Amino acid sequence: MNLPPQPKGHPIIGHLMGFKNDPINFMLNSAAEHGDILLFKLLNKKIYFLNNPEYIRHVLQNNHKNYHKSPGYRPLRLLGGMGIFTSDGEQWLKQRKLYQPAFSHKSIETYSHSVIQNTNELLDDWALQLEKGETINASREMMKVTMAIISETLFSSKIDYESNLWDAVSYALGWINDRALKNPFVLPANWPTPKNKKFHAAVAELNALVYKVIAEKKNNNDNPNDLLSRFMNPGGDLEGLNAEELRDEVMTIFIAGHETSANVLMWTYYELCRHSEVEAKIFEEVTKLGDRELNYADLHELEYTAQVLNEVMRLYPPVWHMGRQNLAPDEIGGYEIPTGSHVRISPLVLHRHPAYWENPNSFDPERFSKENTAKQTPFSFIPFGAGPRLCAGRNFAMMEMVLILAKTVKRFKIETNENYFVEMGPLMTLRPKDDIQLKLVLR
Ligand code: HEM
Numbered sequence: 076m077n078l079p080p081q082p083k084g085h086p087i088i089g090h091l092m093g094f095k096n097d098p099i100n101f102m103l104n105s106a107a108e109h110g111d112i113l114l115f116k117l118l119n120k121k122i123y124f125l126n127n128p129e130y131i132r133h134v135l136q137n138n139h140k141n142y143h144k145s146p147g148y149r150p151l152r153l154l155g156g157m158g159i160f161t162s163d164g165e166q167w168l169k170q171r172k173l174y175q176p177a178f179s180h181k182s183i184e185t186y187s188h189s190v191i192q193n194t195n196e197l198l199d200d201w202a203l204q205l206e207k208g209e210t211i212n213a214s215r216e217m218m219k220v221t222m223a224i225i226s227e228t229l230f231s232s233k234i235d236y237e238s239n240l241w242d243a244v245s246y247a248l249g250w251i252n253d254r255a256l257k258n259p260f261v262l263p264a265n266w267p268t269p270k271n272k273k274f275h276a277a278v279a280e281l282n283a284l285v286y287k288v289i290a291e292k293k294n295n296n297d298n299p300n301d302l303l304s305r306f307m308n309p310g311g312d313l314e315g316l317n318a319e320e321l322r323d324e325v326m327t328i329f330i331a332g333h334e335t336s337a338n339v340l341m342w343t344y345y346e347l348c349r350h351s352e353v354e355a356k357i358f359e360e361v362t363k364l365g366d367r368e369l370n371y372a373d374l375h376e377l378e379y380t381a382q383v384l385n386e387v388m389r390l391y392p393p394v395w396h397m398g399r400q401n402l403a404p405d406e407i408g409g410y411e412i413p414t415g416s417h418v419r420i421s422p423l424v425l426h427r428h429p430a431y432w433e434n435p436n437s438f439d440p441e442r443f444s445k446e447n448t449a450k451q452t453p454f455s456f457i458p459f460g461a462g463p464r465l466c467a468g469r470n471f472a473m474m475e476m477v478l479i480l481a482k483t484v485k486r487f488k489i490e491t492n493e494n495y496f497v498e499m500g501p502l503m504t505l506r507p508k509d510d511i512q513l514k515l516v517l518r
Pocket residue numbers: 159160171174225328331332333335336339388392393394397398457458459460461463464465466467468469471472
């Protein structure tokens with residue numbers, strides 16, 4: 076069989092060490108050296124790696140019926156069960172229908188009030204921290220605020236985000252990524268190794284939160300139109316979810332709906348520390364709107380702010396790799412893809428492809444001006460995925476991130492540090508390896 080080019084690897088374990096030691100640079104370098112389709116091997120497992128917008132369009136959109144979520148997502152099921160992120164086929168379709176109304180423009184407009192209120196509370200608290208001479212840990216603060224927003228808007232629940240939740244989410248996502256991407260030698264998840272025990276303890280902590288939110292809803296349903304109510308009682312000819320499905324879906328949304336947006340915002344503050352001219356342009360844009368409170372309609376005016384977020388998602392896409400498996404044989408780029416192959420796509424590697432992005436590693440929000448966006452190659456920018464499995468929460472996420480960023484920059488000036496450098500931390504999502512620490516001055 077005609078196989079795609081392969082980076083040099085170990086005769087037995089293949090490319091395992093590359094994935095284990097430094098998966099991001101390993102994938103970036105392999106793609107730079109071997110082209111748009113290549114083959115990785117992890118022991119006897121073959122992975123077809125695609126880094127060409129047309130191949131990606133083929134898998135995620137044109138021939139999507141032939142591609143299910145890959146076994147790489149199975150470890151995620153130990154956290155999110157059979158929630159929408161990892162399911163396929165009929166079950167996925169049923170779930171997607173349940174979600175749809177929660178993400179209409181009307182709903183998102185309603186959620187914007189909660190974003191504004193939670194951001195005001197956050198920024199008031201930052202002002203108090205500054206009075207005490209403290210720096211702001213943007214990483215933790217972003218997780219806290221996005222978690223509060225997701226639970227308030229979709230589940231009508233107020234939660235306390237203590238640091239143990241941060242630790243639980245971080246540990247669980249790191250553990251899952253190790254199993255999904257790096258290590259086929261891992262012992263079964265139910266073996267009582269120290270790492271497995273720590274993972275199960277983290278899941279128990281998150282489960283406790285999920286069950287509390289569900290119990291609160293059952294006791295007191297003040298808002299019968301939110302997503303959680305819809306999961307329980309969708310109306311029409313759709314069936315409500317049973318207890319297990321409900322847990323899976325609530326957990327999925329908690330994780331998918333806060334960690335991703337929080338990561339983008341962390342990276343954004345990081346880049347603003349390094350690029351004061353970008354911060355100044357956001358400030359100019361938001362101050363043009365006057366002294367009044369921002370609102371949903373202002374999103375149309377905050378175009379540059381959105382450009383900055385897109386550029387951050389180009390360089391640091393939170394979902395930095397995705398996997399699929401084909402149900403029937405296929406052909407991509409002139410190579411045969413046998414049934415059951417593992418196909419991997421990395422938005423991060425694609426977004427730094429020099430054929431589609433000039434100076435791919437430099438941070439430049441002008442790439443996303445209206446004029447430049449019109450020139451982009453279709454499917455060369457896919458932070459929210461593509462095709463039918465496109466992120467259900469993308470409009471929610473953009474609304475939330477634009478409002479939080481614009482309001483922050485309007486109220487505080489970030490102290491510049493052009494030499495600030497933080498490495499990428501590839502968990503299941505892409506976080507800065509170290510917490511982002513901000514020095515702020517009240518405007
Ligand atoms: C910047 C923020 C976000 C990014 C970059 C992001 C990215 C993604 C990507 C790439 C996928 C597709 C994965 C695949 O095809 O394998 C996805 C799916 C999904 N996302 Fe997001 N997401 C973000 C925020 C959110 C938010 C805020 C929510 C919910 C409120 C959300 C809910 C979902 C759901 C439910 C799916 C599964 C969709 C399906 O399979 O039908 N996401 N997201």
